[in-house]
């Protein structure tokens with residue numbers, strides 16, 4: 001399971017009550033008021049954390065609240081402050097108001113945080129109300145309720161490069177070859193059921209993030225297959241790689257695969273039609289790929305630099321591909 005959208009109800013803690021108490025000690029008659037203030041309620045804080053891969057944790061936790069503040073007590077003692085509840089979310093999480101759908105915050109970087117609901121203030125004890133003219137106030141105030149909200153968390157991965165292709169084209173093999181992660185690959189469609197995020201580490205420590213999503217098929221925009229609901233994870237990428245099976249092993253023509261993929265993307269979000277892209281012709285280690293390749297060279301005669309012949313399994317052509325990804329991203 002990979003959860004990328006959840007609705008939750010959150011509430012900050014209530015402030016603790018102030019109390020009425022009197023100082024009673026031997027030989028000190030009329031010791032005066034000593035009721036302490038209540039502690040503040042805990043707040044709800046949302047924080048981005050790169051270590052958190054998805055919103056799975058929230059799946060069975062729809063109602064979350066921070067601790068209440070404790071009541072004050074005698075001897076001027078203030079009640080304990082309620083602990084804040086820190087909710088960790090992956091980078092790329094949007095926080096929306098459940099009712100209005102307004103975006104309240106977009107977590108794009110690690111450690112960004114948002115105080116979503118403030119804890120209620122603690123009430124005041126009778127000690128607080130002592131004045132020169134009223135030495136023995138016989139009242140206190142209750143703690144204030146904490147703020148509450150109904151929100152939607154929606155994850156849209158933030159990657160530089162998105163891999164888009166039919167099932168079985170070799171997207172997961174490619175991300176395993178290029179990036180720091182090893183993901184499941186197999187010779188059947190829909191091996192990948194959830195997005196994978198990996199990165200290429202460059203000299204100097206900077207990184208290129210790559211997202212691999214489940215395969216897209218014709219009719220995806222009408223909810224066929226799996227990939228469509230995951231397209232949101234490539235919406236924010238700067239560069240798309242159309243990964244095609246140039247061997248046509250599944251009996252399709254890679255050139256028409258490309259048309260279908262681009263068409264499905266445009267139906268999902270017309271802006272994706274203008275996103276820079278490269279065409280990755282995978283499985284070029286096979287004899288069957290030769291004929292298909294010639295069709296691409298004819299069609300892209302004037303624009304050959306966007307074509308990349310590779311074999312994700314044999315690691316051929318991948319260095320050149322990374323070089324071009326870098327130069328396009330730098331632009």
Ligand SMILES: Nc1nc2c(ncn2[C@@H]2O[C@H](COP(=O)(O)OP(=O)(O)OP(=O)(O)O)[C@@H](O)[C@H]2O)c(=O)[nH]1
Pocket residue numbers: 165166167168169170171172173174184185186187188189190191192193213214215216282283284285286310311312313314
């Ligand atoms: N011959 C050859 N086979 C490859 C190459 N790259 C991937 N494959 C094979 O193609 C099959 C599918 O690879 P995956 O990486 O799982 O494909 P995918 O696009 O992630 O597939 P889904 O997750 O189902 O969408 C596997 O059996 C791979 O071993 C390649 O360069 N050459």
Ligand SMILES: [Mg+2]
Pocket residue numbers: 171172173184185191192214
């Ligand atoms: Mg895969």
